[in-house]
Amino acid sequence: MADDAQTIRNINWRELFPFTNLFRAFRIAIHPSKLVLGLALLFLVYAGGRTLDWIWPARSYAVADEIDRYEAFRWSHAAGPSFEDYRQAVREDNAANYASRLTAGKIVTDPAAAHEAALRGEYKGSLRGNIVKARNEAFAKIQTTRAEALKTAKTDDERRQINAGADAAAARAGQESDEEFRIVNAISPRPIFDTFFEYEARQFHNIVDNAVTWNWLNGVLNASAFEPPAIVGRHSNDVRNNPGGVLRGIANLTAVGPAWLIRYHLLYFILFVIWFLIIWAIFGGAISRIAAVHVARDEKISVRQALRFSTSKLLSFVFAPVIPLIIILAAGALIALGGLLMYIPVLGPIVLGSLFVLALLAAFVMTLVAAGTVGGINLMYPTIAVEGSDSFDAISRGFSYVFARPWRMIFYTALSLVYGALCFLFVRYFVYVMLSFTHFFVQWWLGGQPARYWPEIWPPISDQDLSYHINFQALAWSERISAFLISFWVYLVLGLLAAFVISFYFSANTLIYYLMRREVDATELDDVYVEETEEDFGEPVPAVTVTGGVATVSGTTSAPESGPTSTPSPS
Numbered sequence: 097m098a099d100d101a102q103t104i105r106n107i108n109w110r111e112l113f114p115f116t117n118l119f120r121a122f123r124i125a126i127h128p129s130k131l132v133l134g135l136a137l138l139f140l141v142y143a144g145g146r147t148l149d150w151i152w153p154a155r156s157y158a159v160a161d162e163i164d165r166y167e168a169f170r171w172s173h174a175a176g177p178s179f180e181d182y183r184q185a186v187r188e189d190n191a192a193n194y195a196s197r198l199t200a201g202k203i204v205t206d207p208a209a210a211h212e213a214a215l216r217g218e219y220k221g222s223l224r225g226n227i228v229k230a231r232n233e234a235f236a237k238i239q240t241t242r243a244e245a246l247k248t249a250k251t252d253d254e255r256r257q258i259n260a261g262a263d264a265a266a267a268r269a270g271q272e273s274d275e276e277f278r279i280v281n282a283i284s285p286r287p288i289f290d291t292f293f294e295y296e297a298r299q300f301h302n303i304v305d306n307a308v309t310w311n312w313l314n315g316v317l318n319a320s321a322f323e324p325p326a327i328v329g330r331h332s333n334d335v336r337n338n339p340g341g342v343l344r345g346i347a348n349l350t351a352v353g354p355a356w357l358i359r360y361h362l363l364y365f366i367l368f369v370i371w372f373l374i375i376w377a378i379f380g381g382a383i384s385r386i387a388a389v390h391v392a393r394d395e396k397i398s399v400r401q402a403l404r405f406s407t408s409k410l411l412s413f414v415f416a417p418v419i420p421l422i423i424i425l426a427a428g429a430l431i432a433l434g435g436l437l438m439y440i441p442v443l444g445p446i447v448l449g450s451l452f453v454l455a456l457l458a459a460f461v462m463t464l465v466a467a468g469t470v471g472g473i474n475l476m477y478p479t480i481a482v483e484g485s486d487s488f489d490a491i492s493r494g495f496s497y498v499f500a501r502p503w504r505m506i507f508y509t510a511l512s513l514v515y516g517a518l519c520f521l522f523v524r525y526f527v528y529v530m531l532s533f534t535h536f537f538v539q540w541w542l543g544g545q546p547a548r549y550w551p552e553i554w555p556p557i558s559d560q561d562l563s564y565h566i567n568f569q570a571l572a573w574s575e576r577i578s579a580f581l582i583s584f585w586v587y588l589v590l591g592l593l594a595a596f597v598i599s600f601y602f603s604a605n606t607l608i609y610y611l612m613r614r615e616v617d618a619t620e621l622d623d624v625y626v627e628e629t630e631e632d633f634g635e636p637v638p639a640v641t642v643t644g645g646v647a648t649v650s651g652t653t654s655a656p657e658s659g660p661t662s663t664p665s666p667s
Contacts, residue, residue, distance in 0.1 A: 118608070230273070386399075495552040563587075
């Protein structure tokens with residue numbers, strides 16, 4: 097008898113190819129509750145950094161492009177002056193240039209006082225005011241000359257030439273003032289968080305752009321091509337244009353920027369990291385919790401419930417990434433104590449040599465912990481959010497999943513990075529088109545004086561860099577208020593774009609955790625820890641209460657009372 101024919105009606109692609117679950121990350125990340133939490137996270141971290149800049153002494157500020165210069169020195173193997181010498185030389189040159197402008201503009205007459213003010217970055221507004229004043233005087237002179245020349249012009253060709261010459265002169269005056277602004281900004285001390293935040297944001301954009309073009313190893317294999325800027329003529333070097341791929345961008349984002357902060361601003365780093373870990377744990381844990389329930393049960397919990405969960409697990413979220421670092425530092429301290437044996441005459445070196453195997457074993461443990469931390473740190477928050485466990489379970493699962501299936505973990509991470517880059521570019525371009533429409537149609541019917549100052553209120557935007565800077569010194573008080581309010585709304589939109597990145601990061605890592613758990617522990621994707629009651633996740637179930645033979649339907653369920661139940665007597 098011939099076999100009965102069977103027809104395949106449907107294919108569950110997510111079961112056949114589990115990695116396709118990662119493509120759910122965009123839909124999960126774009127949910128408003130996660131965007132609100134991401135925006136709050138960004139705002140609080142940014143506010144904390146700005147507050148530290150406000151209370152920090154200006155003498156400790158950075159020079160222009162200091163982290164980029166530090167990066168160039170780190171990646172270069174060429175012999176030359178140390179970065180400390182280079183940094184000090186740039187600082188002195190900038191202070192001298194700044195002080196000379198203060199005295200030339202008669203803002204500070206005493207050279208010694210001008211030098212001290214330059215080290216602190218004082219009177220920057222006065223310098224900008226002088227630049228604006230000189231530019232306005234140049235514009236007024238050009239307009240006067242134009243008007244006088246037009247009075248004597250006899251033909252249309254002469255008038256066109258006069259207007260063209262005046263417009264060209266005005267453009268040159270504007271370019272000269274812009275160059276003066278750039279120089280003042282370059283020689284002014286720059287706040288620490290401002291420098292760090294700008295560098296980290298730029299590295300993130302480089303990672304995204306290179307991930308899409310599959311440029312992974314550029315700048316790592318040919319690192320010797322990155323020469324540090326020379327002391328002579330250093331102001332003409334553009335250290336930002338060094339090419340680099342994804343891996344170099346990740347190294348700069350996670351190592352170079354923090355290393356600069358630790359080495360030259362240690363106390364600032366400690367205070368900022370404490371604040372960052374608390375805010376990251378509260379809001380990042382809440383985003384992970386919403387994503388965990390969304391993935392497992394296709395249901396959405398409220399922001400209040402997510403924050404309640406993350407605050408109840410605050411210490412677990414905070415210490416999950418910190419404990420491995422403490423282990424590494426503790427093992428390193430033990431090795432350093434063993435090195436002190438070299439101070440003991442005669443017997444010290446011999447004892448150190450005989451116990452050197454213990455140092456190697458400690459270094460082996462440090463290497464395992466470092467490898468597990470690098471590979472599994474992205475799984476720690478999802479572990480706590482999914483399992484409702486503590487930091488030790490998060491570390492254990494993160495390490496075990498990475499060491500059990502390292503190539504699977506690398507594949508999921510790389511796929512999420514490429515997919516996330518494409519999603520980010522789509523959202524960024526969407527925001528760019530929206531802002532472009534707004535910018536164009538607001539100025540569509542503007543003319544005369546409003547059209548002249550509109551580019552100062554909201555400069556033209558670029559699809560490569562949606563942020564912008566406002567020259568408040570060139571505006572009247574009402575225009576300054578307008579520029580401030582417009583920038584508030586524009587940067588709120590840009591903040592939502594950055595919040596999407598944070599939401600996608602936690603959502604994608606939650607999906608990766610579910611996939612790795614199913615691969616290693618054979619646990620299904622719909623298994624999630626539920627601390628709340630069922631009413632917290634959906635519509636309340638109607639409860640039927642029988643009283644005296646009459647059935648009453650209530651809108652909510654209540655816990656049954658303890659003790660024996662009574663049966664109503666029949667009517």
